[in-house]
Each structure stands twice: as C-alpha cells, then as structure tokens.
Amino acid sequence: MKCPYCGHTRSRVLDTRDSGDGIRRRRLCLNCQKRFTTYEQVSVAVHVIKSDGRREAFDRTKLLNGIRMACAKRPIAMSELEGIVEQIEEYVYSSGQAEIPSKVIGNMVLDRLQEIDPVAYIRFATVYLELPDLDAVQAVIENLVTRSK
Ligand SMILES: [Zn+2]
Incomplete structure (x- = not known):
C-alpha cells in the first residue's frame, strides 16, 4: 500500500x-x-479449509488472536503482529482463490514467527500443526535449532 x-x-x-x-x-x-x-x-468471500475438511470464512480477528496468544509476554510489538495478519490478508484476498487450506495460512504465520521469535514460533506450531506429542514438539525445536546455526 x-x-x-x-x-x-x-x-x-x-x-x-x-x-x-x-x-x-x-x-x-x-x-x-x-x-x-x-x-x-472484499469482493469474494474466502473460505479456509481445515485439515479435517471443515470450511470456515477467513477471519482476520481470529487469526490475529491466535498469533497474539502464541506471542503472549514475548517482546514483540503489536504492530508487528498486525503486520503479519495484513500480509496474510493481502495474500488471501489477492490470490483469486475462493478456498485456501488452513495449512497454507499456518505456514505463512510460522515463516514470519520464525524470523521474529523462536518461542512464539514453537507455541504457534504446537497449536497450529496439531503436534500430537512431545516427540513431535522436539522435532520442531531441533529443526529450529539446526536452522538457526
Ligand atoms: Zn509517506
């Protein structure tokens, strides 16, 4: 803009x-x-498709709240979080697709959080990727540590 x-x-x-x-x-x-x-x-309603096949309308407030929760008490400015949501919103509405898998959106958030704050990244990954157990969480952390080296 x-x-x-x-x-x-x-x-x-x-x-x-x-x-x-x-x-x-x-x-x-x-x-x-x-x-x-x-x-x-908004000219077209965009729907997000969840991993279990459910569809729901894209909701920026819900997305922002999810990111905020992951970033609670972390040294990240609110404007930075707004920036992530805006970027995703722009993608969602300019992609021309009526349906977008929730995974695509989740991965975009993760990409940004990875640059901003590793702790927030892991929190968000735990919820968003629905990590089933500690082994899965550990794999994400190891991946993150390897990448930061
Ligand atoms: Zn200016």
Whole structure:
C-alpha cells in the first residue's frame, strides 16, 4: 500500500475499523510520518479449509488472536503482529482463490514467527500443526535449532 504523499510502501496501521461492507484503516507512513486512510472491500468471500475438511470464512480477528496468544509476554510489538495478519490478508484476498487450506495460512504465520521469535514460533506450531506429542514438539525445536546455526 503506497503512501499518497511520498510513495513509500511501508506503513503502520494505527486503527482498523470494520464498516460493515469493508475495512477502513488509518495508516502512518513509516517514511514521511503522514497519516492516510485506506479502504478495503472484499469482493469474494474466502473460505479456509481445515485439515479435517471443515470450511470456515477467513477471519482476520481470529487469526490475529491466535498469533497474539502464541506471542503472549514475548517482546514483540503489536504492530508487528498486525503486520503479519495484513500480509496474510493481502495474500488471501489477492490470490483469486475462493478456498485456501488452513495449512497454507499456518505456514505463512510460522515463516514470519520464525524470523521474529523462536518461542512464539514453537507455541504457534504446537497449536497450529496439531503436534500430537512431545516427540513431535522436539522435532520442531531441533529443526529450529539446526536452522538457526
Ligand atoms: Zn509517506
């Protein structure tokens, strides 16, 4: 989303409001510090398909809450979490697909969390990947430790 004043592509969301038929956001340009408003309208409902085959409408609030829980008490700014959700939202609505597997979304979150905070990553992975036991959790941790070396 380009800043209308300077054309910079990075902005921080100050406020998000659901206006019924769209989403209004107040943004702060990270370059020139000016504020502007964007308006998003959803043309197609996108559904998320769970691993057990159930479908549900993509819900940014639910996604954000899931990420927030994984990041509780970790040194991560709320704006960073908003950024992850926005990125995913953008992907979801611009992909042109009416249905997206929950795994795809989960993996996108994991990719970002891996860069940001390993503890949050493991928390999110435990829930999202439905790790069945300690061995599975350990495998994820080992993978993470290996990658960070
Ligand atoms: Zn700007």
